[in-house]
Structures are given as C-alpha cells and as structure tokens.
Amino acid sequence: QVYTINLESRYLLIQGVPALGVMKELVEQFALYGAIEEYHALDEYPAEEFTEVYLIKFKKLQCARVAKKKMDERSFFGNLLHVCYAPEFETVQETREKLQDRRKYIAKATNQRGCFVLKKVEGPKKTASKNSEHDCPWSTAESQVASNWDPSCFTSSPGVSHNTVYPSGNQNQSLLTSPHYDNNCAEISGYFGQNTSLTPSVHPGGHTPPASLMQQRMVPVSNGIDRFMPRTTHLQERKRKREEGNKFSLIGASEDYTEVVIGPQLPEIPKVDMDDESLNTSATLIRNKLKEVADSVSTTSVEKPESSSAKPIVKQRRRI
Amino acid sequence: MELGRLEYLQALVTEFQVTDSTGNKRRCSLALSLSSVSSHTRLFFLAEAKEQVLANLANFAYDPSNYEYLRQLQVLDLFLDMLTEDNETLVEFAMGGLCNLCLDKTNKEYILEASGVEPIINCLSSSNEETVVSAVTTLMFLTTPRSRAQTTGLPVVECMLRFSLSANTRLSNLASIFLQDYCSPPQVEEARNLSRHTAVGIPLPKD
Numbered sequence: 001q002v003y004t005i006n007l008e009s010r011y012l013l014i015q016g017v018p019a020l021g022v023m024k025e026l027v028e029q030f031a032l033y034g035a036i037e038e039y040h041a042l043d044e045y046p047a048e049e050f051t052e053v054y055l056i057k058f059k060k061l062q063c064a065r066v067a068k069k070k071m072d073e074r075s076f077f078g079n080l081l082h083v084c085y086a087p088e089f090e091t092v093q094e095t096r097e098k099l100q101d102r103r104k105y106i107a108k109a110t111n112q113r114g115c116f117v118l119k120k121v122e123g124p125k126k127t128a129s130k131n132s133e134h135d136c137p138w139s140t141a142e143s144q145v146a147s148n149w150d151p152s153c154f155t156s157s158p159g160v161s162h163n164t165v166y167p168s169g170n171q172n173q174s175l176l177t178s179p180h181y182d183n184n185c186a187e188i189s190g191y192f193g194q195n196t197s198l199t200p201s202v203h204p205g206g207h208t209p210p211a212s213l214m215q216q217r218m219v220p221v222s223n224g225i226d227r228f229m230p231r232t233t234h235l236q237e238r239k240r241k242r243e244e245g246n247k248f249s250l251i252g253a254s255e256d257y258t259e260v261v262i263g264p265q266l267p268e269i270p271k272v273d274m275d276d277e278s279l280n281t282s283a284t285l286i287r288n289k290l291k292e293v294a295d296s297v298s299t300t301s302v303e304k305p306e307s308s309s310a311k312p313i314v315k316q317r318r319r320i
Numbered sequence: 321m322e323l324g325r326l327e328y329l330q331a332l333v334t335e336f337q338v339t340d341s342t343g344n345k346r347r348c349s350l351a352l353s354l355s356s357v358s359s360h361t362r363l364f365f366l367a368e369a370k371e372q373v374l375a376n377l378a379n380f381a382y383d384p385s386n387y388e389y390l391r392q393l394q395v396l397d398l399f400l401d402m403l404t405e406d407n408e409t410l411v412e413f414a415m416g417g418l419c420n421l422c423l424d425k426t427n428k429e430y431i432l433e434a435s436g437v438e439p440i441i442n443c444l445s446s447s448n449e450e451t452v453v454s455a456v457t458t459l460m461f462l463t464t465p466r467s468r469a470q471t472t473g474l475p476v477v478e479c480m481l482r483f484s485l486s487a488n489t490r491l492s493n494l495a496s497i498f499l500q501d502y503c504s505p506p507q508v509e510e511a512r513n514l515s516r517h518t519a520v521g522i523p524l525p526k527d
Contacts, residue, residue, distance in 0.1 A: 002378040002416035006453045006490060088489040095493040096501070099457065106423040109384035286330045286393075 034063020
C-alpha cells in the first residue's frame with residue numbers, strides 16, 4: 001500500500017467498535033491524539049454483527065495520522081478496531097486545504113518558500129536561532145550544467161524565516177543519515193543537492209521519525225561561498241573536521257572516488273563518502289552498476305528515441 | 321536505522337534492477353531455488369517483489385528528508401519509467417510515488433525536464449482509482465507558469481470536467497479543485513463547449 005496525500009485525511013473511519021454503547025469511551029481514546037472536531041456513528045455503513053462504525057474528524061491531519069497508526073488493530077472492549085482514512089467524506093474546501101497544507105509542508109521542509117537564487121551567504125547569520133538566511137543551492141535538477149542557473153525560475157526571497165537550522169557555508173552533514181559530500185563534488189557538473197531540514201517542533205508526527213533531526217546539505221564550493229563557519233554543534237564540527245581532513249589526506253579506499261562519470265547526457269554521479277567502509281563499498285557497487293547501465297544505454301541510443309531527440313542538455317532518462 | 325537509510329534505499333533500487341533483468345536474479349530477497357520453481361511461478365514472484373520494492377520507494381517518497389537520496393539513486397526516473405508498464409499495480413505505485421515527491425522544487429523541475437507530464441496525463445485514463453487520483457494531484461502540483469500549457473491543456477481540462485461529475489467524491493473533489501484553482505474560466509468554458517460536440521480527448525477510465 002502506498003500512502004499519498006490523497007489517501008490521508010482528517011477523517012478516520014473506525015470499524016469493529018463493539019455495540020455496547022461505548023461511543024464516549026471511543027472518542028475519549030481517540031482524543032488522546034489530538035483535538036476532535038466532529039464525530040458520529042455511521043449507521044448506514046456495512047458492519048459486522050454486533051459492531052458499529054464511527055466517523056471521527058480530527059482538527060489536524062497529523063493527529064489523525066498518529067491516531068490511525070496507534071489505534072488501528074488495537075483491542076477495544078474485546079474487539080479489534082480497524083481504523084482507516086476516509087477522504088471521501090471531505091468537502092471540496094477541505095481537500096483543497098489539505099493539498100495546500102502539503103504544499104506548505106514541503107516548501108518548509110525543503111526550504112523553498114518562494115524560489116531562491118543561490119546567493120552568497122550574508123555573513124554570520126546565525127543558526128542558534130532558527131531563523132537563518134539560507135541559500136539554497138539550486139539548479140533545475142541534474143539536467144543543467146553547474147554554472148547554468150536558471151534565473152527565470154527564481155526570485156529571491158529575503159527575510160523568509162523558517163524553523164529550520166541552516167548552516168550556510170561549507171557543506172555539513174547530517175548527524176544521522178545523509179551521505180557526506182565532499183567538497184569536490186561541487187566541481188562535478190550538474191549535480192546539486194538540496195537543503196532539507198526538518199525540525200521536530202515544526203512537523204510533529206507523521207512519517208519522519210528521528211530523521212527530523214536531520215540536516216543535509218550540499219554546497220558547491222566552486223560558487224565562491226566563503227569558508228564561513230556557522231556555529232554548529234560539536235558533533236557536526238568534529239565530523240566536518242574529519243571530513244576536511246579526509247579530503248586532503250586521501251585516507252583509505254573510501255576516498256578514492258576519482259572515477260567521475262562525465263558524459264554529454266548523463267549527470268555526474270557525485271562522490272559520496274559515507275564515512276564507513278561497508279557503506280562506501282555498497283555505494284561504489286551501486287555506482288558502478290549505474291555507470292554500467294548508463295554506459296550501455298548511451299551506446300544504444302536508439303533505445304531512447306524520445307530523450308535523445310530532446311534538448312541535448314537534458315539528461316537521458318535511463319530505462320530501468 | 322538512520323545510518324543505514326541510504327544503504328537501504330540503495331539496496332532497494334538495486335533489488336529492483338536485478339529483479340528486472342531476465343529472471344537471472346543474483347540477489348533475491350525471496351529465497352527461491354531457481355531449479356525447483358517453474359518459470360511462471362518465478363515470474364510471478366519477481367513481479368511481486370518488484371511491486372513490493374516499488375511500494376517501499378513510493379512511501380519513502382512521502383518524506384522530504386529522503387529526496388536527496390532518491391534523486392541520487394535516480395528513483396524519479398524509475399517512477400516515470402514504471403508509468404508505461406502493463407502491470408497496473410506498478411503504475412499505481414509509481415504514480416503514487418511521483419505524487420508524493422513532485423511538490424519539491426527540484427523534483428518538479430526534473431520531472432518536467434524529463435517530459436514526465438505526458439505519461440502522467442495518460443494515467444488519467446487508467447481504470448485504477450488510485451492511479452487516476454494520484455495523477456490528478458500530480459498534475460496540479462506540477463503546474464507552473466511554464467508547464468501550465470501542458471498540464472492544463474484542453475484534453476486535460478475536458479477530462480477534469482468529466483471527473484468533477486463523478487460519483488467518486490475523492491475524484492470529483494480533486495477535479496473541482498483543479499478546474500477552480502488551476503484553470504482559467506475561459507479554459508473551462510472552452511472545454512465545456514468542446515465536450516458538447518465531440519468525443520475528443522482523454523478516454524474515460526473504464527469502470
């Protein structure tokens with residue numbers, strides 16, 4: 001089952017509620033997860049013998065999400081509840097709001113409110129406070145060459161504040177998950193990462209567990225951002241130092257990603273150092289395989305008539 | 321788990337690729353002894369495994385913190401490619417994955433650059449409800465000043481008009497929003513006039 005925004009809803013359908021007049025208790029249980037706007041029994045809904053079906057409408061989608069997760073398949077007065085989303089009960093306006101909220105969430109999480117141009121970091125704006133000016137290294141995906149920013153798409157949006165922490169300046173890495181991009185990857189044409197940062201306070205619940213602590217960022221060094229060092233945590237600091245050290249000392253096989261695939265139609269596969277031998281080995285394996293596949297694809301370009309006839313700078317879509 | 325996330329995603333993609341090859345799986349999450357299983361069954365298991373992997377990837381696509389990885393692993397291409405598969409489930413999952421990640425600016429640009437709008441429009445004719453619903457939402461999310469001509473083209477608007485009359489609330493709600501928020505009144509009017517006279521446009525889902 002794939003969960004999309006269309007499937008989720010503030011409305012939850014609860015089946016399997018024993019017909020013991022326990023509506024109040026049911027609602028109380030669910031109210032633990034958030035404010036409930038409405039609730040009622042659905043008498044017309046097909047139900048097993050001696051059970052009832054209820055509809056509960058939460059004020060917030062995140063609460064519904066958590067409630068569903070926790071209460072589904074939970075025993076309630078001796079019966080197993082079945083909880084699912086019920087988007088079919090939404091009004092047009094509610095659906096509209098749902099989609100808009102999703103938009104806002106993504107914009108915040110990926111820090112793209114309004115479109116940004118890559119600009120030099122403006123001095124030590126600080127990260128302790130969560131309102132830092134950040135720059136968002138942006139290019140339209142892997143299809144464009146490094147220097148080729150597409151200004152028509154961006155307007156700068158100063159003074160936007162988010163509850164995200166943004167280290168501007170050198171690349172940093174996530175405490176937890178993101179791969180490390182060493183600074184050289186900036187020179188690799190066309191591949192730019194994106195800032196994503198989530199903080200738990202802004203986006204509670206939902207699908208992001210500890211990843212909400214994650215900060216991930218790829219800043220191309222070649223664009224001239226100065227070696228500005230924001231105030232970061234000690235852990236990040238240590239990691240960063242290690243990273244820098246590694247970059248220059250070429251320690252170990254994991255550093256040796258000198259094979260950079262440069263092709264007319266394919267993106268650069270960035271060097272990724274995950275700071276761990278086994279992960280790096282896997283990464284290399286994967287990368288080699290991708291390269292292999294990519295190479296065979298580019299030589300048999302008849303197999304991809306649509307992409308090759310398109311603009312040459314567009315990355316050939318790899319058939320899988 | 322966090323540290324292994326990229327590794328896990330990589331494994332998924334590789335799994336998918338290996339599954340896709342001619343049945344000569346080197347790595348298999350389902351322990352199959354090739355000799356003892358008939359090729360039919362084997363193909364069935366392979367299809368199932370593919371679906372599972374795709375579903376996982378599509379769910380990962382819901383969380384923005386994964387976008388970097390997914391791009392790196394070219395999962396966007398994977399989703400786009402799956403849209404033209406015969407297997408309805410694969411299409412459904414791929415469409416869902418795209419719907420989940422297309423709001424992000426980079427992903428959006430990528431999909432548009434890769435001419436992804438057309439296969440998505442084709443998904444509007446699917447007989448699978450989820451696929452259609454995801455396609456409608458994705459088209460909404462992909463609409464930008466530059467792409468608008470394509471995403472709100474006449475056949476699309478016509479299609480949305482029909483959907484807005486559907487008994488399926490989810491579909492009709494989404495279609496209504498599409499018409500109200502993403503199309504101009506003249507566009508809607510034009511489509512309305514056209515549908516009175518001809519049967520041109522995107523075929524109705526067969527349900």
